[in-house]
Each structure stands twice: as C-alpha cells, then as structure tokens.
Amino acid sequence: MLGEVTAEVLGAAENQHARNGLLGQNAMVIETTLPDWLPHLEGTIVDGELLRGWALSEVWRIRLNGATRKSVIAKRGVGELAGEARRYHELVVPLGIPAPRLLAEGGSGVIVLEDVGGEDLEARPTAEGYEEAVRVLARMRAESALRLASDPALAAGLRRSTADLVAVAARADAAMTALRPDLAGALDDPVRAMTGCLEQLSSEPETIVHGDFQAKNLLHTPGGGIVTIDWSDAYVHPHLGDLYLLLREGRKQGRIDGVRMEALPELFAHEAGTDPQAVTDQLVTGGLCWTMNALRWVVETGVHAVPVSREWIDELVTDLRELTSVINGRSRPQRGVPGRQQPRRRRSHRLGGVDERR
Known part of the structure; x- marks a missing residue:
C-alpha cells in the first residue's frame, strides 16, 4: 500500500514521473517516504506522517510549503471504508454537520481533508x-x-x-x-x-x-x-x-x-x-x-x-x-448503558465500522 518516493532535487528529470504522475503536477516532494496513492496537492510536500495504518485504512498528515494550508490529512479506505467522500457529499455537508472540510478526492477511497489538529479523546481522555x-x-x-x-x-x-x-x-x-x-x-x-x-x-x-x-x-x-x-x-x-x-x-x-x-x-x-x-x-x-x-x-x-x-x-x-x-426482562442493565462490564483489553486493528482496541 505504500510506495517510496525520493526526490532530492525538485527539478530532477528522473523524478518527474513521481512528482507529476504520483503526486500531481502542483505538488513536489522533498526527501520523504509517501504513499503512492496521493492525489494532486497544492504546494510543496515537505514530509508525511503516518497516523493510522491498518489493512483496510490508511491516514497520513501531509505537511506542505507554499500552500494555503501548512498541512492536510490524506486518507485511503478499502472496501466498506471507501465511501467517506460520498458521506460528505450526501450527509455531512447537506446536514451542516461540523467536521473537517473535504478538500479533494483522488482514486477510489482516497480523500484529502482539512487538518484540524488536536488530540483525540482516546489519546487524551477527559x-x-x-x-x-x-x-x-x-x-x-x-x-x-x-x-x-x-x-x-x-x-x-x-x-x-x-x-x-x-x-x-x-x-x-x-x-x-x-x-x-x-x-x-x-x-x-x-x-x-x-x-x-x-x-x-x-x-x-x-x-x-x-x-x-x-x-x-x-x-x-x-x-x-x-x-x-x-x-x-x-x-x-x-x-x-x-x-x-x-x-x-x-x-x-x-x-x-x-x-x-x-x-x-x-x-x-x-x-x-x-x-x-x-x-x-x-x-x-x-x-x-x-x-x-x-x-x-x-x-x-x-x-x-x-x-x-x-x-x-x-x-x-x-x-x-x-x-x-x-x-426479555431476564436481567437488568447496569445503570446508564445496557450490557456488562468487561475486563480492560486492547486490540491493535480496526474493524470496518468497529475499533478493535476495546
């Protein structure tokens, strides 16, 4: 799912395909390892940080120079996880739901989103x-x-x-x-x-x-x-x-x-x-x-x-x-949420609509 792209000199002829075909004509790469599915991006790509890498989902923070935004979030979903762009067009935007803005779309399941930064509630639970x-x-x-x-x-x-x-x-x-x-x-x-x-x-x-x-x-x-x-x-x-x-x-x-x-x-x-x-x-x-x-x-x-x-x-x-x-009335739920209290366990992958780190 990942492809190495190394461009030491922005104008080097041997890297023209990597810059134009792989990353888009408006994007340039400076010595980094990036996924091979990135769509066209504005400005110069400085580097990329893999935020999540699962079998069916990949999320990157891409840092840019010379662009309106200093960084964006690039995502690729496979199978059932490939439909996020559709959800933005048919649900998130029409319903006015606060969410990172959809900036661009690439191949199947590939989208670029606004980077709103911030820690998630899992990393900083309060x-x-x-x-x-x-x-x-x-x-x-x-x-x-x-x-x-x-x-x-x-x-x-x-x-x-x-x-x-x-x-x-x-x-x-x-x-x-x-x-x-x-x-x-x-x-x-x-x-x-x-x-x-x-x-x-x-x-x-x-x-x-x-x-x-x-x-x-x-x-x-x-x-x-x-x-x-x-x-x-x-x-x-x-x-x-x-x-x-x-x-x-x-x-x-x-x-x-x-x-x-x-x-x-x-x-x-x-x-x-x-x-x-x-x-x-x-x-x-x-x-x-x-x-x-x-x-x-x-x-x-x-x-x-x-x-x-x-x-x-x-x-x-x-x-x-x-x-x-x-x-069926055979047992009573614990106050607040039905179900049982489970021992703490962590799992390291992601289900399609489920997080396995439960």
Whole structure:
C-alpha cells in the first residue's frame, strides 16, 4: 500500500514521473517516504506522517510549503471504508454537520481533508471531553432530524429501513454459522428482539448515525469543543447506536470516573429534551444494531483481513444475548448503558465500522 518516493532535487528529470504522475503536477516532494496513492496537492510536500495504518485504512498528515494550508490529512479506505467522500457529499455537508472540510478526492477511497489538529479523546481522555461529545451527538441528531424531515430526497440512498438492518442481521447469521457451526441458532433470539425494537422505533424521526462514534474519532478543539471525524460508516436511521458505542468503549477502557460516565445518558436526555428512560430503552436497540453490524463485519470481512478478529466472535455474540435478555426482562442493565462490564483489553486493528482496541 505504500510506495517510496525520493526526490532530492525538485527539478530532477528522473523524478518527474513521481512528482507529476504520483503526486500531481502542483505538488513536489522533498526527501520523504509517501504513499503512492496521493492525489494532486497544492504546494510543496515537505514530509508525511503516518497516523493510522491498518489493512483496510490508511491516514497520513501531509505537511506542505507554499500552500494555503501548512498541512492536510490524506486518507485511503478499502472496501466498506471507501465511501467517506460520498458521506460528505450526501450527509455531512447537506446536514451542516461540523467536521473537517473535504478538500479533494483522488482514486477510489482516497480523500484529502482539512487538518484540524488536536488530540483525540482516546489519546487524551477527559470527563469534560466525553460530556462534550454527548452534547455534540445530541445537537447533531436533533439538527439532522429537522433537515432530513424537511427534505425527503436528502441522503435518500443512505437512509436505512428496518428491513435493511434485519438483512444485516441475516448476513451476520449466515456467515457466522458457516464459519462457526457450533453457534448455529445463537442469533435467533437477538434477531427477533432487534426486529421488534426496530418496529417500535420506526415512528421516531430519522437522523444521522455516525456508525463509529468513539474516542478515537472525536478530536479536542481549542476552547473545549469536540469535532467528529471518520464518516465512512455514516447513514440515516433513528437508532441510538452511536451513544451505545461511546459508552461501551469508554466503560471498557475505564477512561473517566465511573460516576461521570454513568451520568452521560441522562446528560444526553437533557440535551435532546427527551425522557431519560426512553434513552435507556433506545440504548438497547442501538446496541443491538451496532453489535449486529460489528459481528457481520467480523464474519464476512474481518476474519480474512484481520485474522485475529475470529477471536472476537464469542464476545459479540455474548453482548447480543445480554442485550436481548434486557429486552426479555431476564436481567437488568447496569445503570446508564445496557450490557456488562468487561475486563480492560486492547486490540491493535480496526474493524470496518468497529475499533478493535476495546
């Protein structure tokens, strides 16, 4: 995925192809190692820093001289992660969602974004940051719901129905059973529970679902703000899987004080102007949707792209069963977010819409 580009003299004839064909006619390289998929960039490339390098996703900070911006973020996604530009055009921009600006597009899955700088909430976890992330999510969902309701044609190709999400569950079940025959039938109850929950949720306003709303995709900004990045998994639906994932990931990593973490659903309810119990109920539905899609990705793609992901199947199935048991009244969720407290573990790869560093 990477190609070395070395240009010691900017005008050297032997490097003309590297400068014009590989990096664009307006960009020049000064002794660095860069990916071979960079699109045309303004100014002189000084160097590049690999920020993330996964099997299906690569992110670089490219520093420039003689350009309007001193640096930009270049990204390349493969497979399901190749659709971020579409999300910008059909969701992020039309819905007015605060996010780094899309500056350019290259080949399949390649985009260049504004570099907003700042540490992410994973690198610098703070209670204030998590609280602001919840406020950002509540505002984003409320404002998006209004715009989507006013224009039924907006993001029409990215609106998901109950049938669409149930189809995801069917794919997860089929691929998992083929891979793990011992788990045949394990998703029967979760699928039924999810289907019932989604039918009840169908009367709720459609809004934005980021799909990977967790600490690594939330950047601190000056003044205590939070901006959301990485929109490749986004779509439109009422479910609250984004809040479920933020709480799940934060609790498992033990990132902030437990009392403040458990207060986040109530904060969301306050910001959204809704009943806290309704938020708790919707967290179960959102949890089923997010976890089912995570499992679908693992059994369809992850086991091939990231072989270690095979080890995560049992945990995801257990999470689905526990969420289902909450719905069936056989157990009670811990206050604030359904599910169980897991031992802290870290994983070093990324799932399609899932971060494995859980």
